[in-house]
Amino acid sequence: MESGAVDTTASRSRASVAIRAENVWKVYGSGEAEVTALRGVDLELARGEFTAIMGPSGSGKSTLMHCLAGLDVVTRGEIVLGRTTVTGLRDKGLTRLRRDHIGFIFQQFNLVPTLTAEENIRLPMTIAGRKPEPAWMAEVIATVGLRERLRHRPHQLSGGQQQRVACARALVPRPEVIFADEPTGNLDSRAGAEVLRLLRKSARELGQTIVMVTHDPVAAAYADRVVFLADGSIVTELREPSAEAVLDTMKLLDAVEG
Amino acid sequence: MLRATLKNLLFRKLRLLLSGLAVVLGVTFVSGSFVLTDTLGRSFDDLYALQYRTVDVQIRPAPPKSTTEDDDEIRTGVPADLVTRVRSMSGVAAATGVISVDGARVIGSNGKVVTTNGPSRLGSNWIGENDLVRLRAGRAPADGDEVVLNAALLDAAGVEVGDRVGILTMQPKRTFTVVGVMEYAGGRDSLGGNLEVSFHESVAARLMLGRDEVYSAVDVEPAAGFAPGAVRDDVRAALGSEFRVQTGAELQATARKDAQSDLQLFNGILLAFAAVSLLVGIFLILNTFSILVAQRTRELALLRALGGSRGQVIGSVVLEAIVIGVTAAAVGLGLGVGAGTLLAWLFSTRGGTGLELAGVGVPSAAPIAAFGVGVLVSMVAAVSPALRASRIPVIAALQEAATPDRSLAKITVAGTAVAALGATILAVGYSRDGQPWFAGAGAVAAFIGLLLLTPALARPAVSRIGRVFSFGAAGQLGRLNSARDPRRTAITATTLMVGIALITGMNTVLASINASVRDRVTDTMMADLIVAGDTSLADDPPTFDPAVLERIRSLPGVAAVAGTYQSQAQIEGNPASIAVVTDIPALAHMRSIKTTEGTLADLGTDRVAVDERTARERSLHAGSIVTVKLAYGDARHLTVAAVYTGGEGVAPWLMPKSVVKDLAVPQLSGVDLTVTGVVPFEDVRRDVETLLRDSPEITVTDRDGYIKRQTSQYDLVVTMSQILLALAVLIAVLGVINTLALSVLERTRELGLLRVIGLSRGQTMRMVTVEAVIISVFGAMLGTVSGTGLGAAAVRTLEASGITTVAVPWSRITLYLSLGAAAGVIAAVLPAARAARTNALDAISYE
Incomplete structure (x- = not known):
């Protein structure tokens, strides 16, 4: 039913749009305690692209991601993910949307401790009652480099390995979009770099759309596109940026805000 | 410290309510039994005071010297000529031969014999009106064909003055005309629910004692100026050891003693219920506190880091337990007074006893026992978690991870040793020359050993049981969750195990008695x-x-x-x-x-x-x-x-x-x-x-009916055991709810993650339910297995009474296993709903 929306955006610069946000507002609380986290955000993310959302603390970047992923309800505006209008869905629809069309990677890895690495990777498919294609599964496992560790439980894996399991878990169901929330926040720089290379590779070689929220310019530099958020609005963006360019933009934003 | 503890308590009201509930139930039974026994005891006192107020001195045949008053007393009589003899003695104003014997069975207007639930169906000789007995309507019996019924019997039989009624006595059925209705002092219909038929003097002895010229007792009235005690001594000296001579006061005391010993049965049943709920209650509190201590590891470590001593940490946990115990005891005492009063009322009105209740009183033993038991039970349960809390290293305050799995080695070794010892004693007891009580002691030891082994058994057992229930991803996750913390699973399962073991044991004994009787009767009863x-x-x-x-x-x-x-x-x-x-x-x-x-x-x-x-x-x-x-x-x-x-x-x-x-x-x-x-x-x-x-x-x-009648005396035990089972399962459900609620709380983030990656609300609920069902079935299995063992051992001790066949009550066991599963489902409702409401976003936010 939302096919019309997809068609209109398809006529724009990109061949295909994975997710589109239109005039999205998010207001918490009311009266004195009212806080506006998002003020009319318009955003389109292309299919197969690795996008980083950056911004200072309190800029609304996490809120934006939660709204895009259907974890949080927007106050006003519309979000369309693939062919589905996210805004207006109830719990059941949101659950199905997350299960079938969205992948998540968190800062805290968030693996289920009772399951092995492989079982964790298969979990979203198991929940949905589907079976992953063996060839695809093998390819994903090869990409994340975990073939030797499939039978280990989370506590037997290093932080980087756990985060790669989380990446594989997000990749296997071939979601419309993977949302990664500070995926390197809990990792040292080497393990972090490995995970970021993996994400870029997933986008370039496997065609996976990825949205990453980060405050780290180095991490953002791995993305194809960096969107800068300040005070709940998108202020600027960079394409194929270097870490220096990201850092400069951030400094500029901090200065403006300060 | 006190303030911190109390704050903690208020913070976890619901959980403490759940864990205290078993203690409340136990204390209710304990104090209820005291109130009931006290109230009924005083009521009986009043009754006997009334009943014996017309008796100064009474002569009855002496019971055989080697027996107590109520054991197998041979029904015999006092010869009639004794009355004349006593009457002529100095100090005696009057002597009246009285007959008052149980066994006058009136056939009611519906053709059925009128029965009571304990009170006697007295047949007496009409000796005229006195301080105690009076005609309410009609007249006294004028000949052997006429009778007077007491008002209660008239009502129970559904007859009127003027009707003909059939009465069974020592003679075959005979028909009499009801000519009057009698009542007792104060217009009472009955004395303590007794039914009474008063026959004419000329036939009473033959009907009630089987021969003429005898009485069941002679009432002696002292002449003016003679004390009952002195007359008693004189008559006793004159008559010799063949008769027992007692004053009214002595008779009253004896009757009261008998009534008290009957009340002990009530007391015993209620105290058995109390014991079961308190036993399970200990496990429940132990469980709650273990989990609470584990959850508060960081908090307790912080307390230590800030300078709190071990003693203070132990004190804070024990204090919490005491507060629960005192609160539960107070609530239980209140409920117990209510329950005791209610039971006493039921006993007098619905029990078919017609006992007039004295005012309800709370004997001082009730609050003493209530608070003693409540505090003791909760303290016993808190000791081990308190010690564990005191051993938390200070460094734990700074570490992210909760305490690692503690090794099960020690408890498993201890469990194996105790179980092996128990099994050995059991085997000795079962061997041909062994003492039967060895079997009983061995079974109990083996049971305790098994209790200690449950944590080690939990993981493999739960994983196997889980296969049956774990269809789908949700079921699979539930199965894995149930095996996550073997100690917690074990202790939750044991709350159910203890109750079901007791019931299964009881039923094994009953089934064995049944089977033994059936075997014996089938082999030896040839009558058709x-x-x-x-x-x-x-x-x-x-x-x-x-x-x-x-x-x-x-x-x-x-x-x-x-x-x-x-x-x-x-x-x-x-x-x-x-x-x-x-x-x-x-x-x-x-x-x-x-x-x-x-x-x-x-x-x-x-x-x-x-x-x-x-x-x-x-x-x-x-x-x-x-x-x-x-x-x-x-x-x-x-x-x-x-x-x-x-x-x-x-x-x-x-x-x-x-x-x-x-x-x-x-x-x-x-x-x-x-x-x-x-x-x-x-x-x-x-x-x-x-x-x-x-x-x-x-x-x-026929033979089948004969077998049924031989075993029907255990019907009451069966009913009791079913009530016990219901109680035990109820408490165990509380335990499972408790554990699950805590687990759900602990796993908020994990639940959030699962919701984020697509686990639906229904699946979340199913996951929690499967976990609950697995734990409950594990407990029920342990209970049925160990209960059958306990029962078989008990049967061994009954061998001397002819119970030789050990029968396993399979249908009951199946029933208890399904009850266990059902208990799991019920216990899961609230925690599952709570888990399903987990807000995905809150669960994965770190701020």
């Missing part, structure tokens, strides 16, 4: 029809007219008959059950009596037969001479003609027919018969029933 009254209800079996025997013998289709007179006698000074059999060879065939010494064919007039066990106990052999004193007549010296074995349901002494006239009740208590097969079985049965139309208490049963 058994004519008898219900012997389990009264000391004296219901009897019927001996003339019926010949009529049964002459029925078409009857092959052989043997009638039995069952009674009591004193043999060598000891009370004993005796039987007189009309046709010993016929009975020997029908009830598999085998002679091991001497011959049994005919006992003539002065020979007896004795069963092997009694012969062994008393070192008797064929040719030994025994002194037998019956209800009436002089002591006889009889020769042992035979020693026999077998004899299903036959008294241990068989007496010659010549003694029938001296029995307390010279009437038949049973007839066995075999059929020829020529006439249809049901026709014979119907013909026999027709002959017994005038004896509504007597039933005609």
Whole structure:
């Protein structure tokens, strides 16, 4: 039913749009305690692209991601993910949307401790009652480099390995979009770099759309596109940026805000 | 410290309520039993004070010296000429022969014998109105055909003054005209629920005592200026040891003592319930505190880092426990007073006892026991978690991870050792020469060992049980969750295990008794029809007219008959059950009596037969001479003609027919018969029933009915065990709810993650439910297995009483396992709903 929306955006610069946000507002609380986290955000993310959302603390970047992923309800505006209008869905629809069309990677890895690495990777498919294609599964496992560790439980894996399991878990169901929330926040720089290379590779070689929220310019530099958020609005963006360019933009934003 | 503890408590109100509930239940039963016993005790006191207020001194036949008052008392009487003799004594103003004996069974207007739940059905002689008894309507009986009924009996029988009623006494059914209604002091319909028929003096003795010219007691009224005590001493000195002479006050005290000992039964049942709920309550509190301590590791470590001592940490946990105990005890005491009052009220109104209740009182023992038990139980349960809390290292405050899995090695080694020891003792107890109580002790030790082993068993067992229930991703996750913390799973399962083990044990014993009786009866009971009254209800079996025997013998289709007179006698000074059999060879065939010494064919007039066990106990052999004193007549010296074995349901002494006239009740208590097969079985049965139309208490049963009657005395135990089961399962459900609620709380983030990656609400609920069901089924399995073991061991200790077959109550076990699963589902409802409401976003946010 939302096919019309997809068609209109398809006529724009990109061949295909994975997710589109239109005039999205998010207001918490009311009266004195009212806080506006998002003020009319318009955003389109292309299919197969690795996008980083950056911004200072309190800029609304996490809120934006939660709204895009259907974890949080927007106050006003519309979000369309693939062919589905996210805004207006109830719990059941949101659950199905997350299960079938969205992948998540968190800062805290968030693996289920009772399951092995492989079982964790298969979990979203198991929940949905589907079976992953063996060839695809093998390819994903090869990409994340975990073939030797499939039978280990989370506590037997290093932080980087756990985060790669989380990446594989997000990749296997071939979601419309993977949302990664500070995926390197809990990792040292080497393990972090490995995970970021993996994400870029997933986008370039496997065609996976990825949205990453980060405050780290180095991490953002791995993305194809960096969107800068300040005070709940998108202020600027960079394409194929270097870490220096990201850092400069951030400094500029901090200065403006300060 | 105190303040911090109390704050903690308020913070976890619901959880503490759940864990305290078992203590509340236990304390309710404890204090309820005190209130009930106290209230009923005082009510009985009032009753007896009323009942004996007209009695100054009473003369009754002395009971056999070797027995207590109420044991197998032979129904005999005081000769009538004694009344004249006592009346002429100095200091005696009047002496009245009274008859007041249980066993006057009135046939109501519906054709059924009027029954009571314990109170007597007295038959008395009308001695006129006095301080206690008064006519409410009608007149006194003028001849042997007329009776006066008490108001309660008139009502129960549904008859009116002027009606004709059938009454069964020691004589076969006779019909009387009701000419009056009597009431007692204060306009009471009945004294303590007793039903009473007052006959005319001329027939009362024959009807109620089986012969003329006797009384059951003589009431003596002292002349003015003579104290009852002095008159008692004089009369006692004059009459000798054959009679017991007591003052009214003494009789009242004796009656009161008997009533108190009857109340002990009530007390025992309630205290058993209390014990079960308190036992399970200990596990429940232990469980809650273990989890709370684990959850508060960081908080407690922080307390230590800030300078709190070990003692303070222990103190804070124990203090929490004491507060729970005191609160639960207070609530339980309140409920107990209510429950005790309610039960007392039910006892007096619905129990068919008609007992007038004295005011409800709370004896000081009730609060003492309530608070003592409540505090003790919760403290015992808190000791081990408190010690664990004190051992938390300070460094834990700074670490992210919760305490790692503690090793199960120690508890497993201890469990194995105790279980092995128990099994060894059990095996010794079961071996041929072993003491039966060894089996019991071994079973208990093995049970404790098994309790200690549950954590080690939990992981493998739960994972296997889980396979049955874990369909789908949600089920799979639930299965894995249930195996996550073996200690927690184990202790939750044991709350259910203890209750179900007790019930299964009880049912194993009952099933074994049933099977043993069935085996024995099938092997030894050859009679096709058994004519008898219900012997389990009264000391004296219901009897019927001996003339019926010949009529049964002459029925078409009857092959052989043997009638039995069952009674009591004193043999060598000891009370004993005796039987007189009309046709010993016929009975020997029908009830598999085998002679091991001497011959049994005919006992003539002065020979007896004795069963092997009694012969062994008393070192008797064929040719030994025994002194037998019956209800009436002089002591006889009889020769042992035979020693026999077998004899299903036959008294241990068989007496010659010549003694029938001296029995307390010279009437038949049973007839066995075999059929020829020529006439249809049901026709014979119907013909026999027709002959017994005038004896509504007597039933005609076939072998199956006989078996049923032999085991029906355990029906009450079965009902009790079902109530116990319900209670135990209820408490265990609380335990499972508790554990799950805490687990759900602990796993908020994980639940959030699962919701984020697509687990639906339904799946989340299913996951929690599967976990609950697995834990409960694990507990139920442990319970049924260990309970069967306990029961089998108990059966071993009963071997001496002829319970030789061990039967496993399979259907009950299946029932308990499904009950366990159902308990899991019910317990999961609230925690599952809570888990399903987990907000995905909150769960994964770090701020």
